[in-house]
Amino acid sequence: MKRIGVLTSGGDAPGMNAAIRAVVRKAIYHDxxxxxxxxxxxxxxxxxxEQLNVGSVGDIIQRGGTILYSARCEEFKTDEGQNKGIEQLKKLGIEGLIVIGGDGSFQGAAKLTAKGFPCIGIPGTIDNDIAGTDYTIGFDTALNTIIEAVDKIRDTATSHERTYVIEVMGRDAGDLALWAGLANGAESVLIPEKDEPFENVVDRLKRGSERGKKHSIIILAEGVGSGFEYGKKIEEATNFETRVTVLGHIQRGGRPTGADRVLASRLAGKAVDLLLDGKGGRMVGIQNNQLVDHDIIEALNQKHNVDMSLYQLMTEISI
Known part of the structure; x- marks a missing residue:
């Protein structure tokens, strides 16, 4: 291939710019x-x-968000929308496309490949919910954003002797909540993948209070439910003063961590290699610190699994 395209789709994630930069510069290196x-x-x-050059992606590796912007598009889910997109690519002689995004973005890439236009998917989402890769671009940065926020909330929780319920993102995946709970020493973590009885959470809070603990942190993944509703239940069941914080979209922004910058660069380089080899319909990922690629349809049909050994460890050390 001599001419390729790159786009970002769906929710933005820190590190997308690093991936764009690597795609552009590696491709130009290979003429x-x-x-x-x-x-x-x-x-x-x-x-x-528009065509990008080396200078187009200068000074962006440290920036959050995406310089290519992002949008959700219902029309592209139709045959008509996909054909429109292919017409635009063919008009410019673009022979392959790299798509940076989550599962919805990958669905679009798979549709284009099925119509004969080769696409490669790079997993970019803070949710870390894509099968076929241990980590997605943006997860580490979002995790560190949560950790910093919870550390600050704990200061207030300690000063006022309160219980805090903190709702974090992740959609239907509990990775952000679980990793943040373990890193922040939360008393309880509630994730979609594990049905934690409410009584267990209450008992843990009461045991802590009985041994003199003055504050507690509960982290709840948005896929479980409303943090405000859960906080109200906690207060009614324990009579402990309870506050709720919904971190929201602050988790998506900010400078990408070193881990995300390196991961994005590595995945982007692998994606360009696949197009150079004339391959399409693949997604790139990292497993056991090794770059891998999978059939994008097979990856979409698989379910991402949270590491339940981390949940067990969190339970054992949050007594």
């Missing part, structure tokens, strides 16, 4: 032309495409 597609699949259909 390829790279075209940036703005506003995701919507921009693809609308022809918001």
């Amino acid at each position: 390829m032309e790279v075209y940036g597609i703005y506003n995701g699949y919507q921009g693809l259909m609308d022809g918001k495409i």
